[in-house]
Amino acid sequence: MSVSMSVLTLLLLLVLFLGAGTWIFAGLMLVGAGAMYFALDFSWVRIGSIATKVVSSSAVSWELAAIPIFIWMGDIIFRTDISNRLFRGLSPLVSRIPGGLLHTNVIGCTIFAAISGSSTATTATVGKITIPELKARGYDVSLASGSLAGAGSFGLLIPPSIAMIVYGVLAQVSIAKLFAAGLLPGVMMAALYSGYIALVSLIRPSVAPPHGEPVSWSVVLRGLLDLVPILVLMTIVLGAIYTGVATPSEAAAVGVFGAIVITLVTGQFAWQLMIDSLKSTIRVSSMILMLIAASAFLSSAIAYMHLPTMITESIAAMNLSPYGVLLILAVLYIVLGMFLDGTSMTVMTVPIAVPLIVHAGFDPLWFGVYLVIMIEMSALTPPVGLNLFILQALTGETIGKTVRAALPFFLLLCIGTALLAVFPQIVLWLPNTL
Template sequence: MDTLTSGLIVLALTTAFLGAGMWIFVGLLMAALGTLSITLGYPPTRIGLIASKVIASKAVSWELAAIPMFIWMGDIIFRTDISQRLFLGLAPLVKRIPGRLLHTNVLGCALFAAISGSSTATCATVGKITIPELIRRGYAVDLASGSLAGAGTFGLLIPPSIAMIIYGVIGEVSIAQLFAAGIVPGLMMAGLYSGYIALRSWRNPEAAPRDGTPIGWREILKSIGNLMPIIILMVIVLGSIYSGLATPSEAAAVGVLAAIIITIATGQFSWMLMRDSLGATIRISAMLCILIASSSLLSAAIAYINLPTAISETIAAWKLSPYLLLFILTLIYIVLGMFIDGSSMTVMTVPIVLPLVVHAGFDPVWYGIYLIIMIEMSAITPPVGLNLYILQGLTGRTFESTVRATVPFFFLLCIGTVTLAIFPEIALWLPRHLFSH
């Protein structure tokens, strides 16, 4: 059977199984098994051998150990008052900036993302403190909710990031380098968001009411004290990785221990907290790992029929410029993001798309950061953008008004994508500097 026919069969099987409403991992698994059976004519015994070998090799990958550890660390912090301390710490520091407390959404999400790794957890944790407070003080609801929806996606871009670990495992790309590559783009996006908030507030002062309370050194020192738990956790986790003392998986385990110590030091430790956080971690980790395993089998089936090479050669024959290819991929990712979540989008597309972008001359580490921004877009894109539903629950507004509030931040993500494409060193400079030896 020729490669084109085999590719159409893969597409048809995947579309049919996922379109039938199956769980995504079941749909991917069935599509993989069907591909091996129909296109290659393998008997069940050989398919079973391939499946067990591929799934076992991915399921025991050491890099995957970082996923439950980072999820557990973030969930422990989520169940404490760290998010409230975060707001109290940031509020006095931003009062003199145009936009004032609206910047606590951006800065709070940026800091919490460095200990969470999850977009939804970042958005929900920071939002449950900032949104009620901003509404109570008379800040513009559209700007408050839109900025939180956009900044909540920092949980994917600013390390440690669960999405980066998934991409690194599937694409066989250094997770430590991906973590380093996400820092500067994350700060860039935070700067774009804060700049937009400042501009909107300058043009419409009513969006951010003035607070005449003077800020002294005592308040500033108290603010820094409130921020210390998150800063300490950031330094321990990221510092151990970039200093070379620990791998991402080892640093995640150290981060869990540090999070437990912080809960003890702040008087919030309880066995119920540990039980609940561990239960949530097991559920989320099991979902992600089985998704990775099933997608790995589909990737293996696609490789067996030589589909990635055939697609790469076909697109090379079209002689598309690298940036035209990137533009087409961006449109595809935006459409996909309207219907499937970021993890599913990663495991479904990376096996096919990564060889294409590498062949076009893009660095796989750079592409990982580009993909994360595409996933960020999906988090605020209807109808399945999870951050939109979180914001709707926090503000009590209609879904349509919540979507309208996030539109400017969607376009800021587009600006960030273009900037990253024109200046790839924004993502690549730090990992090259840290891992050049």
């Protein structure tokens, strides 16, 4: 079968099953089975045998153990007053910078992302504190919500990142190196966001109230004490991974222990909190792991069809430059992001995208960060931009106003992606030095 017919078969099956409202994991399984039956003429017995073998083997990968444990760590912290402490601790440090407390969105999300791994959790946790406070103090609601929509996506880029774990398992790339690769790009994007906020504040002083009285050192020190728990937890988890003392899964277990200690030290430990966090962790982890298993089966179908090789050869015959390949993938991910969540985008595209990227001369490690930023963009694009819905609920604004507020930060993500493409060492330097 030609590459065009193979792609058309898959697309038709995807439209049929996903468009009919089928659960995504079930849709992926049905697409894989349908492709094997219609395109390859496999018997249902053989398809069942392949599905059993692939799903069972993909579900027992040790690297996957990090996903539920990191989710549990983030969910425990989500149910504490850490976000309040973040705002109190950061406020004295940023009050004199142009833009003032608007920077708490960016810095707060950057810090919280280091213990969350989730874009939606980061946006909701930081936003439920900062948005009411910023509105009450007279800050521009549009800039406040836009900066939070953009910075909330750092939950995917700043390690530990659930999206990176999923990509690492599917693409067979070191998860520890992926975590290291995301650190500098995350800091770079935070600097771009804060720089934009400062620039807008200088051009339009009305977006932020005038500076108050200088903050005393005693207030700054009290603020720093509020930041100690989350900074200690972040240092322990990431330090264990980067120094090689622990694998990501082991570091996640240490992180859960640290999160429990924080609840004990701050007097917030409760058995109901632990039960609720476990229930939430089971729901989210089950969803992600089922998607990974279904993706592994779909990847097998794609491999049997020799589709990655055929697509790679077809694009190679077009004589596109490496940046041309990146541009095509960027457009594809932006379009997919309008309709799918990040995990679904990852599991559906990695089997085909990674061979293309390798053929174009890019490092799969670098592509992992590129993919995560593409997923971040999807969180800011309607109609399925999850961060947009969270911000709409927090601010009470219409979805149209929320989209317009997030647009500058979407464009900053595009600029950041271009910088990473031109200067790939921003991604590769840290993992190559470990």
